[in-house]
Amino acid sequence: MSRTITVEGMSCGHCEQSVTEALEGVDGVERATADRESDSATVEGDADPDALVSAVTEAGYDASA
DSSP states (O other): OEEEEEEEOOOSHHHHHHHHHHHHTSTTEEEEEEETTTTEEEEEEOOOHHHHHHHHHHTTOEEEO
């Protein structure tokens, strides 16, 4: 299953990498990619949406599912 979440506050490649790593640390995530141009991240897997938002928030960015 693929899910896209909104992520605000990414301004560079390092930001994208930080969000990607945060999402990949969530149980059920098989793959994640963040895109600062679209203010979003795409996640493959069956992770809980609330857990995804929490991971991104803990990494220092605003997120919503």
